[in-house]
Amino acid sequence: MRVTNAMMTRSVIWNISDNLNRMNTVYTQMSSGERIEQPSQDPVAASKSLEYQAYITELNQYSENVEDADGWMSVTESSVESMIEIVTRVNELTLQANNDTLTSEDRMKIDEEIGQLQDELLKLGNTDYGGDYIFAGYDTDSPPFTLIDKLGGSVTAYKGSALNLQGPFDSSLTDADILSWYNVQTSGPFTNEEIHYPTSKLQTTNVNLNGHEVFGSGEDSLMANLDFLRMYLGGQSSYKYVDETVTPPVVVVKEIDVDQIIEDLNKSADTLIEKQTEVGSRVNSNTLKGERILSDIEMYSNLLSGAKDADMAELSVAMAEAEMVYEASLIASSKIIMPTLLNFI
Amino acid sequence: MASTFSGISLAGHSLLNSQHSMYITSTNINNAGTNGYSVQTADQTLGTMGIQNNLVSGGAAATVDVRQSQTLYFNTQFWDASSDHSYWATFEQNMVGVEGRFHTLDGTGFVPMYDGFEASLLDLATSPDDIAARTMLVESSTTFCDTLNQTAENLISEQNLLNEEVQISTDQINELSKQIASLNTQIRQGKLEKQNVNALVDQQDLLIDELSTLTDIDMNTVMVRIGTDSYESVQISIGGVALVTGDVHSEIELIAEGNLLDSQPRFLPVWKDTGQPLNISGGQLKASLDSRDGDGSSNGVKGIPYYMNALDDWARDYAKAFNEGYVAEDGSLVKGHTDGYGLDGTSGYNFFTNDHFDTNTFYNQGSTIDSTYENITALNISVNPEISQNPSKFAASTSQNDPSNSDNLSNLLNMIKSNDVFGSSSARESLISITTTLGASIQFSNTKSTSTLSDLQLYTTWRLSETSVSIDEETTKLNAYQQSYNASAKVIQVWNEVIEATIGLIGG
Numbered sequence: 098m099r100v101t102n103a104m105m106t107r108s109v110i111w112n113i114s115d116n117l118n119r120m121n122t123v124y125t126q127m128s129s130g131e132r133i134e135q136p137s138q139d140p141v142a143a144s145k146s147l148e149y150q151a152y153i154t155e156l157n158q159y160s161e162n163v164e165d166a167d168g169w170m171s172v173t174e175s176s177v178e179s180m181i182e183i184v185t186r187v188n189e190l191t192l193q194a195n196n197d198t199l200t201s202e203d204r205m206k207i208d209e210e211i212g213q214l215q216d217e218l219l220k221l222g223n224t225d226y227g228g229d230y231i232f233a234g235y236d237t238d239s240p241p242f243t244l245i246d247k248l249g250g251s252v253t254a255y256k257g258s259a260l261n262l263q264g265p266f267d268s269s270l271t272d273a274d275i276l277s278w279y280n281v282q283t284s285g286p287f288t289n290e291e292i293h294y295p296t297s298k299l300q301t302t303n304v305n306l307n308g309h310e311v312f313g314s315g316e317d318s319l320m321a322n323l324d325f326l327r328m329y330l331g332g333q334s335s336y337k338y339v340d341e342t343v344t345p346p347v348v349v350v351k352e353i354d355v356d357q358i359i360e361d362l363n364k365s366a367d368t369l370i371e372k373q374t375e376v377g378s379r380v381n382s383n384t385l386k387g388e389r390i391l392s393d394i395e396m397y398s399n400l401l402s403g404a405k406d407a408d409m410a411e412l413s414v415a416m417a418e419a420e421m422v423y424e425a426s427l428i429a430s431s432k433i434i435m436p437t438l439l440n441f442i
Numbered sequence: 443m444a445s446t447f448s449g450i451s452l453a454g455h456s457l458l459n460s461q462h463s464m465y466i467t468s469t470n471i472n473n474a475g476t477n478g479y480s481v482q483t484a485d486q487t488l489g490t491m492g493i494q495n496n497l498v499s500g501g502a503a504a505t506v507d508v509r510q511s512q513t514l515y516f517n518t519q520f521w522d523a524s525s526d527h528s529y530w531a532t533f534e535q536n537m538v539g540v541e542g543r544f545h546t547l548d549g550t551g552f553v554p555m556y557d558g559f560e561a562s563l564l565d566l567a568t569s570p571d572d573i574a575a576r577t578m579l580v581e582s583s584t585t586f587c588d589t590l591n592q593t594a595e596n597l598i599s600e601q602n603l604l605n606e607e608v609q610i611s612t613d614q615i616n617e618l619s620k621q622i623a624s625l626n627t628q629i630r631q632g633k634l635e636k637q638n639v640n641a642l643v644d645q646q647d648l649l650i651d652e653l654s655t656l657t658d659i660d661m662n663t664v665m666v667r668i669g670t671d672s673y674e675s676v677q678i679s680i681g682g683v684a685l686v687t688g689d690v691h692s693e694i695e696l697i698a699e700g701n702l703l704d705s706q707p708r709f710l711p712v713w714k715d716t717g718q719p720l721n722i723s724g725g726q727l728k729a730s731l732d733s734r735d736g737d738g739s740s741n742g743v744k745g746i747p748y749y750m751n752a753l754d755d756w757a758r759d760y761a762k763a764f765n766e767g768y769v770a771e772d773g774s775l776v777k778g779h780t781d782g783y784g785l786d787g788t789s790g791y792n793f794f795t796n797d798h799f800d801t802n803t804f805y806n807q808g809s810t811i812d813s814t815y816e817n818i819t820a821l822n823i824s825v826n827p828e829i830s831q832n833p834s835k836f837a838a839s840t841s842q843n844d845p846s847n848s849d850n851l852s853n854l855l856n857m858i859k860s861n862d863v864f865g866s867s868s869a870r871e872s873l874i875s876i877t878t879t880l881g882a883s884i885q886f887s888n889t890k891s892t893s894t895l896s897d898l899q900l901y902t903t904w905r906l907s908e909t910s911v912s913i914d915e916e917t918t919k920l921n922a923y924q925q926s927y928n929a930s931a932k933v934i935q936v937w938n939e940v941i942e943a944t945i946g947l948i949g950g
Contacts, residue, residue: 102474103910104903111899134548135541136881137888143546144878147553151870154557158564165568229571235844237571292846294568295855405547437913442921 102437109430116426120419126407127416133405142404149401155298156394162294162302163387169226169304170380176224176231177311177373183214183221184366187323191362194330195355201332208330215323219244219253222308232308234290241308248278253312253320259284260314261321265328265336265353272337272348279339279346287314297390302383311372312365319365322358329353450941453933459486460927467920470911478648480909482640516908517647518661520901521654525724527894528655532729533743534887536604540733540746541884543596546877552593555586556873560858566838567855571785571845576833580825583793587824594753594821598703601746604734605702605709611656611727612694612711615685618653619678622646623691626675630688633673650678658724659685681721683713694720703750708734744883752876753820756864761794761823762815763863764854771862778857782837782850789842791835796822 126132136143193199194207222232222242229237236256244251245259248270252259262284266275287309293301312319316338328336333353340349463484473479545551562582566575625646632639653659657680664677666688675688685692693714698707711720711727722728736745767778779793795804796818804826808814829835839847857863864872 099907099912101906101910101912104906106475107902107906108899131547135538135884136544136546136877137538137541137884138881140878140881140885143881144874147546147874147877148871151557151560154561155564158561162564162568227569229569229846233846235839235841235847237846290844290847292848293852295564295852298859301852438917439913442917 102434105433109426109434112426113423113430116419116423120416120423123412123416123419127409127412130407130409131405132407146401146405149397149404152397153394153401156390156397159296160387160390160394163296163383163390166294166296166302166304166383167380167387169229169231170376170383172224172226173231173304173306174373174376174380176221177306177369177376180218180221180311181366181369181373183218184319184362184369187211187214187326188359188362188366191326191355191359194326195359204330204332208327211323211327211330215320215327218312218319218323222312231305232311234288234305234307235292236290237292242312245282248274250324252324255287255309255312255314258287260309260312261316261318262339263316263321263341264338265321265325266338266348267328268333268335268337268350270337275337275339275348276346285309285314296383296386300386302386303379306372306376311369313368317361317364319362319368322361322365325353325358326362329355329358447941450934450937453930453937457927457930457934460923460930463923464920464927467916467923471913471916471920474911474913474916478644478651479911480640480644480647481911514661514663516901516905517650520898520905521650521659521661522724523894523898523901524651524654525656525658527891527898528726529658529724529729530887530891530894532726533733534884534891536600536729536733536745537880537884537887540597540600540749541877541880543593543600544877544880550589551877552586552589553870553874553877555582555589556870558582559586560870563851563855563858566836567848567851570838570848570851573785573833576785576836579836580830580833583825584830587794590753590757590820590823594750594819597746597750597753598821601702601734602704602706604730604746605706607730608709608711608727608734609696611725611730612696612709615653615656615727616691616694618649618656619686619691622649622653622676622678623686623689625649626686627689630673630675646676653678654725656725657720657722657727664688681723683716683718683721702734703747744879749876749880750820752879754818756869756873756876757820757823758815758818759863760869761792761818762811763857763869764794765792766811767853768857768860768863770860776856776860777840777850777853779837779850779854781840782853783839783842783844783847784837785834785839785845786832787842788835789837791828791837792826793829793836794818795824795826798824798827800826800828 125134133139133143133146190207190211194204199207219242223240224231225237225240230240231237233239233241233256241256243254243257245254245257247259248266250267252261254260259282262279262282264275287307289307289310290305291303291307292305293303296302315321325336335350335352337348338351339346463486466482466484470481544553546553559579559582562575562579566572566579569575625642629639629642629646632642650659650661660679660682662677662679663674664687665672666675668688673688676686677684677688678686683692685694694711695714696709697712697717699710700708702708712718713720720727722731732743733745736743736748737751738744738748763778765779767776767781770776780790783789784791791801792804795801796807799807805814807817838851839845840849840853841847858869861867863869867875
């Protein structure tokens with residue numbers, strides 16, 4: 098082929114511009130530390146890096162949710178533990194009181210302490226975590242446990258509805274008074290409202306316990322037993338009680354049975370321990386989940402870095418090469434373009 | 443027997459001849475760097491000498507034509523490669539412009555903003571009664587909508603620019619065809635007057651080079667009749683219709699056909715005399731038309747309308763599924779935002795809307811749910827102002843007055859993760875696929891642009907090899923002509939002496 102000066106000049110320009118382009122690519126990658134700036138440079142790597150980036154953002158959020166869940170459940174766990182301690186103390190006091198040698202003054206002291214413990218239980222039932230009442234189901238804005246008036250006394254209510262309407266009532270009250278009070282009050286139904294935190298793509302963590310389950314409802318529930326106990330300590334031997342098994346309900350008189358009280362208190366303690374175990378195992382699985390999320394974050398960070406970060410060692414070699422080729426092309430060009438036959442005539 | 447002065451006359455001719463050749467050589471050397479210049483060679487007739495009937499007849503070589511090195515073959519190849527290359531290079535450049543507007547990897551585009559919105563939804567799940575988290579959610583959703591609106595606006599302005607490019611390219615084609623036609627006239631007249639028209643031919647080739655970057659062209663040599671005469675001339679056609687034939691060029695005009703995304707008139711180039719649209723397949727003009735109009739239908743080119751439609755469809759489907767719920771794979775209906783309750787116990791608000799319309803205005807736009815959602819586009823999607831002004835209206839709950847009930851938010855989170863709304867991918871994957879489709883399309887254009895460039899370089903080299911000036915060659919020739927000139931001068935001197943001697947003899 099006939100080769101002319103214009104051809105050489107043209108190809109020198111193309112080659113130098115090619116080399117400069119290559120050097121620019123390497124420089125850009127080195128200075129930004131990233132292999133791709135736009136998806137078109139490597140659509141597959143770009144789509145992967147976007148995917149990994151999203152996983153990481155999401156996992157970080159799950160990790161935060163796991164921590165929040167842990168906070169909520171830890172508070173729950175320690176509240177239930179305090180409740181168990183109180184019930185244990187009540188049990189001790191009951192055994193102590195169930196002794197004929199005790200004077201009525203001694204019993205009054207025990208009654209006073211049990212009254213304080215009952216208040217304490219109510220406070221524990223209204224524990225909050227960051228302003229949210231943890232035993233309140235969905236309605237976390239208001240304290241779930243309140244006292245409502247019961248013919249001169251009071252009964253514990255959960256979200257405005259009494260935990261127990263059947264008694265005990267003071268035996269001095271008339272049946273008519275008891276029934277008319279009974280008929281205007283409501284008890285339940287208590288629904289379980291589970292609060293779930295999203296802690297992975299498909300799973301959620303149930304963080305809450307519902308108050309009515311912790312304290313129980315009905316005549317053998319924790320609070321009712323404490324009422325029985327205090328009646329007993331007040332020196333009464335019988336009480337009135339609304340029998341719901343017949344329609345319409347009727348008022349019956351019953352003897353106070355201390356052994357039954359002790360048995361029911363043990364049942365309440367068992368329920369609390371069961372709840373504590375339940376929360377404890379949720380905390381454990383939540384902790385494991387948190388650890389798994391952290392190791393996933395690490396894995397995806399590595400994958401992300403592999404997909405989009407520039408490999409500096411490789412780039413250094415590529416840059417040295419690009420510079421060398423560029424310089425060589427400049428030197429060669431200066432030698433090729435200059436001379437013609439004219440220089441030698 | 444030779445005549446007395448035939449020798450000196452012969453030498454005189456050869457002196458002129460050498461001078462002429464030296465003139466051509468120096469013209470070549472002067473133009474060694476001129477773009478589009480074709481090397482010229484002096485065609486000379488052979489000088490003959492014979493002896494007939496004792497008479498010596500001699501002839502000097504004579505320059506009869508200055509031939510230009512030209513090959514239609516290489517030019518045709520070059521022009522084809524040129525329109526191919528400029529199509530792909532322009533298309534790539536246009537789409538890179540669009541990609542830049544997406545800001546996918548620099549953390550400011552709609553993909554990263556969408557991630558922020560999803561993260562704030564997930565954050566609210568643990569504290570649905572937290573006003574700060576609700577405010578964050580409103581902020582991030584507003585930012586996401588704004589970014590999507592901005593992207594759509596950018597696509598529209600890119601499309602308007604391309605519409606202007608169509609106009610500019612068409613004007614350029616008209617201007618070039620006019621000049622080529624007028625050069626045809628000059629070349630014809632020059633030839634009739636036996637002038638050297640090489641410079642005009644070179645100039646015409648340069649114009650055709652420029653034309654070939656704008657559109658694909660076909661070149662023919664045809665006989666053009668003028669009255670009873672006919673002469674040979676170049677004919678340039680686009681898509682089988684003649685653009686330039688001899689002195690005549692056909693005008694291309696722009697008519698408004700259809701609308702751009704912002705309802706401005708869309709220009710379509712047509713032949714002025716027939717009104718038929720131009721049938722072009724290459725060059726910048728085609729690239730501008732494709733990037734402006736390509737909606738990807740029936741496997742066609744994916745230009746701006748394709749990406750705009752993809753964003754619009756996404757925005758519409760997302761808003762509808764988020765507001766109204768969706769049908770899961772198992773056929774069950776998953777509830778949406780309008781079914782849930784806000785912290786203030788209210789219900790029935792749509793979260794996403796168009797043009798910042800409130801709930802009533804939004805639903806009054808259409809008679810059915812589907813026709814209502816037809817109004818949502820990437821350009822106008824926004825957050826219902828009733829919610830953005832009062833974030834407690836965000837419906838995270840499935841029941842009234844239960845601040846920590848986040849079951850409806852769980853429905854929304856399920857929608858986001860679900861593959862049932864966007865075919866076989868999640869909302870996010872579907873959004874990302876818009877940017878990666880563009881990325882892959884640019885990568886393909888880049889490959890085409892690179893391979894067509896190497897074709898173009900190949901034909902450029904071939905053409906230069908045929909037509910460009912080699913200074914070495916010209917220097918060699920210059921030497922030869924100079925020596926030939928010197929020798930002829932010497933011959934004249936010798937003949938002069940011979941004649942002088944002869945005259946001296948007569949006189950003596």
